[in-house]
Amino acid sequence: MRVLVVTDAWRPQVNGVVRTIEHLVEHAPAYGAQIDLLTPQRFRTVPMPTYPEIRLSLARTSVVSRMIAEARPDNVHISTEGPLGIAARRACLKAGIGFTTSYHTRFPEYLRRRAPVPERWTYAWLRRFHNAGDGMMVATRSLSDELSARGFQRLMFWGRGVDADRFRPRPGVDVLKLPRPIFLYVGRVATEKNIEGFLALDLPGSKVVVGDGPARRDLEAAFPDAHFTGSLEGEALAEAYSSCDVFVFPSRTDTFGIVILEALASGLPVAAFPVTGPVDILAGSGVGALDEDLRAAALAALDLPKDKARAFALHHGWADAARVFVENVASAMELRARRRSA
Structure with missing residues (x-):
């Protein structure tokens, strides 16, 4: 299986989306999936208003369509709802290419903190964005229940993990040297x-x-x-x-x-x-x-x-998270095939 992951969040950003995708690239091959990436590194970018650390890609749908065709994926996974994700969604719908999505960020709540935009408007837009795909992956059961009640469809659970070799107790290490606790x-x-x-x-x-x-x-x-x-x-x-x-x-x-x-x-x-x-x-x-x-x-x-x-x-490994992702994509592809043959 070849999966093209499209993401607006990528290095040098340091956040949960980037970490999740990096570990997916590392572990998915063990479960029969090759992960290719389409990131802002291939485009000109501009700083996001009010948050210049985040760069927004200047991505035309025609260019993204060509890149998707060249990658020849079995499935496109749209990880973010930014300029790249929007262009990829348009390209997939136009070409009849199957795709899945992820819901990583509560944009309605985040946008409301920065601008007078009602949450219901943003949720309505996000519903249209995600419901066009063959499956929408969310990280927790409670979020799945909440989004289902808001009208989001074909929800799939996809948990997260931790690198327990790197993140571990280190007795005697105190790099901060501050009063405790x-x-x-x-x-x-x-x-x-x-x-x-x-x-x-x-x-x-x-x-x-x-x-x-x-x-x-x-x-x-x-x-x-x-x-x-x-x-x-x-x-x-x-x-x-x-x-x-x-x-x-x-x-x-x-x-x-x-x-x-x-x-x-x-x-x-x-x-x-x-x-x-x-x-x-x-x-x-x-x-x-x-x-x-x-x-x-x-x-x-x-x-x-x-x-x-x-x-x-120790019960939350990135390998298990990658396995669930691959299984979700396979389920979405099977559902898509049944719908097309019906």
């Missing part, structure tokens, strides 16, 4: 992540923010006692995780939260709100504290066993 956030530093909700908490010890984004300067000014490291990757990121005591996930709008698994694999219990993503990963696990009072959750997480957090994360 150390409460950690990792991710994009943007308004929709509700980082201010974490930094405003009255907690003992230290608060650390790993990541970068358009809200960083304002947050640094508003919370001078917090420690901002900027973006970290690889071993530097893994060492930062292992140097902390609790991972705090303040977002209410993420669709999953790969960083939650990275923290758990590093031996950090997690504090979060009881919302989509944290609920799906942590509810009943004994390795996370979920509470509408995020301070109470953070303090409760201090008492949770670190070895149990690590053991829990």
Whole structure:
């Protein structure tokens, strides 16, 4: 099976979409699928308004159509709803090429934080975008239920994983050298992540923010006692995780939260709100504290066993996530064949 993954999110961006696709490329061949990529690296780009770290591709549908034809995929998977994803969708519909999609980001909620656009308008557009495909992959069961109630069709579960070899407890490693306990956030530093909700908490010890984004300067000014490291990757990121005591996930709008698994694999219990993503990963696990009072959750997480957090994360591998993706694509292709022969 040959799958062409079209994504507007790609290097040098550092986010969950990019990490997911990178691990898919690595592990899918073991399950009989070759993953080819169509990314912004093949196009001229311009900075996204209000978020210049994200580059938008100047992609014409005719050019994307030619690139898809040259790739000769068995299935096109549209990972994002940006300019490349829109052009790929148009190209597939025009040429009668089957495609699947992913729902990685809550654009209605994110857009509402930046502009006076009603969520129902954005959801209506997203429904048209995704329902035209042969399957829409989502990361959690609760998100699937929510989107189904909103009229999204042919939903498929596709979970996420963690590199437990890289993200692991490292006894004796303390790259931060801050007063303990150390409460950690990792991710994009943007308004929709509700980082201010974490930094405003009255907690003992230290608060650390790993990541970068358009809200960083304002947050640094508003919370001078917090420690901002900027973006970290690889071993530097893994060492930062292992140097902390609790991972705090303040977002209410993420669709999953790969960083939650990275923290758990590093031996950090997690504090979060009881919302989509944290609920799906942590509810009943004994390795996370979920509470509408995020301070109470953070303090409760201090008492949770670190070895149990690590053991829990070991059940979430990227290889299994890749297998599920391949199975979903095969199911979508089978459904498409039945519909065409009917």
